[in-house]
Amino acid sequence: MPARYMYILDRDMPRLRDKMTLDAPHSRVFLFLQGPHGPFFHRLGKMLRKAGSTVWRVGFNAGDRAFWFHPRSYIPYRGTSGDWNATFANLVESKGVTDIVLYGDVRPIHAQAVAEAKRRGLTVHVFEEGYMRPYWVTYERGGTNGNSRLMEMSVAEMQIALAQSNMEAPLPPGHWGDMRQHVFYGALYHWFVMFRNAEYQNFKPHRAATVAKEFRLYLQRLLLMPVHTIDRIQATFRIRNGGFPYHLALLQLEHDSSFQEHSPFTSMTEFLELVIEGFAKGAPGHHHLVIKAHPLEDGRAPIRRTIRTLMRTHGLQGRVHYVRGGKLAQLLNDARSAVTVNSTAAQQVLWRGIPLKVFGRAVFAKPEFVSDQPLAEFFAGASRPDNRAYKDYRRYLLETSQLPGGFYSARGRRQLLRQVVDMMLSAEDPYDALASGTAAPRQQLRLVT
Numbered sequence: 001m002p003a004r005y006m007y008i009l010d011r012d013m014p015r016l017r018d019k020m021t022l023d024a025p026h027s028r029v030f031l032f033l034q035g036p037h038g039p040f041f042h043r044l045g046k047m048l049r050k051a052g053s054t055v056w057r058v059g060f061n062a063g064d065r066a067f068w069f070h071p072r073s074y075i076p077y078r079g080t081s082g083d084w085n086a087t088f089a090n091l092v093e094s095k096g097v098t099d100i101v102l103y104g105d106v107r108p109i110h111a112q113a114v115a116e117a118k119r120r121g122l123t124v125h126v127f128e129e130g131y132m133r134p135y136w137v138t139y140e141r142g143g144t145n146g147n148s149r150l151m152e153m154s155v156a157e158m159q160i161a162l163a164q165s166n167m168e169a170p171l172p173p174g175h176w177g178d179m180r181q182h183v184f185y186g187a188l189y190h191w192f193v194m195f196r197n198a199e200y201q202n203f204k205p206h207r208a209a210t211v212a213k214e215f216r217l218y219l220q221r222l223l224l225m226p227v228h229t230i231d232r233i234q235a236t237f238r239i240r241n242g243g244f245p246y247h248l249a250l251l252q253l254e255h256d257s258s259f260q261e262h263s264p265f266t267s268m269t270e271f272l273e274l275v276i277e278g279f280a281k282g283a284p285g286h287h288h289l290v291i292k293a294h295p296l297e298d299g300r301a302p303i304r305r306t307i308r309t310l311m312r313t314h315g316l317q318g319r320v321h322y323v324r325g326g327k328l329a330q331l332l333n334d335a336r337s338a339v340t341v342n343s344t345a346a347q348q349v350l351w352r353g354i355p356l357k358v359f360g361r362a363v364f365a366k367p368e369f370v371s372d373q374p375l376a377e378f379f380a381g382a383s384r385p386d387n388r389a390y391k392d393y394r395r396y397l398l399e400t401s402q403l404p405g406g407f408y409s410a411r412g413r414r415q416l417l418r419q420v421v422d423m424m425l426s427a428e429d430p431y432d433a434l435a436s437g438t439a440a441p442r443q444q445l446r447l448v449t
Helices: 003-019 040-050 062-066 081-095 108-120 155-162 179-195 211-223 225-240 257-261 268-282 303-314 346-351 375-380 387-398 410-425 430-436
Strands: 029-032 054-059 074-076 099-103 123-129 136-141 246-250 288-292 320-323 338-340 356-358 402-404
Touching: 029 040, 029 081, 040 054, 040 099, 040 410, 054 062, 054 081, 062 179, 081 108, 099 108, 108 123, 136 410, 136 430, 155 387, 155 430, 225 320, 246 268, 246 346, 268 288, 268 303, 268 375, 303 320, 338 346, 346 356, 346 387, 402 410
Parallel strands: 029 054, 029 099, 054 074, 099 123, 246 288, 246 338, 288 320, 338 356
Antiparallel strands: 123 136, 136 402
16 A cells, blocks of 8 residues: 555544544433434434433523423523533533534534533534435534534545445435425424523524524425425526526525635625626626525525626626526536535535536535636636546545435434434444444435435
8 A cells, every 4th residue: 555545544543543432322421402403303312312322402492492302301501602611511520421412513502512522522423414415414523514524634535445345326316305394393493482482581593683583584485485486497497498508606595604604705795796796707708697596595685686786787687597496406417617605515516527616615625626716717618627536525425424314304314313323323433434444334325205
């Protein structure tokens, strides 16, 4: 084996040896913090208890309490944000906590807990929406997105680890059934926080919008789904039958943690200004720009108004199109290139070998397949990604941190739980397990409805 590869393995061996010292399931004590809307964390805790572990849950509001159906293990937190760090440290001591479990690692209460847990040598289990979403979810230890171990890894290191496996990377299914459940549970969660939160007077949401506004936005999104579907179908039809070359701009939720914490922008307006100006300067005159909203975009950011203003400013009337959410595949198949801040939808772009430019920190922003061209030059003639390198990267993720299933539909939760509990109880995290050849066989992807 080449010397540089031996160095990589030698460098990681101390971390692998340390992980092997974790206790057996019956001596593990899991402390759950906030999770995805809905009953997934309850189901996960129930299965960990069946495996012999002790499980506790800290709830910060009535929405957290509503989806945890094991009263004896529920710990309400009614203090202020300033008191949280000391309370967390006391809980770790008094309960003998060995592991913490959370969804998203950058909201303030989680960031504080993760820092303290790492200082104490606890294992930090972090869930997130899948890097290969919407057909998988992410499970990592220590952090996700810009805090993920993937940020440090090169494609060459991943290729070494893949030598331990011969799994064929699965294709995504043709249908995803979590969207309605996702919106429903979001609306229900915020209803509890808005109308049943008397016990949690000190609770402050991690987003800027008030709880009442969040509830109205979720409810509005749920009620307007049929109207938005018609609007999206019409817009997509016009683009696919327009006969013009086009580029895609993939938007994100302005309040999403990956956008706020791991990008150079403070608003989606800033990103749109940069992209539309770059397109006006560099794209050939017969090319068009398609701006695709996030599937959960709820109107809190003035995207349409901003696009109309920027079209007039740069003389692009008739060449810029806006599409509400929906499936990306219908638009990707004929796209010339795509730009994004750090949306995981970029994985679908790279899978098809389409040129991609990224502006934020992202686990997929590897030099082999993300363009470093100036934006105007990129729109004028983008360089293609190394598709073979991306296929190795994709297979690496699907053998480690990406699990088939979902948080919101019953079938998706069942599929996810078949695998994730054993991974949480493993002495090694998913990346170390693959590198050392001890990773368990992975499930083949099934249709999630």
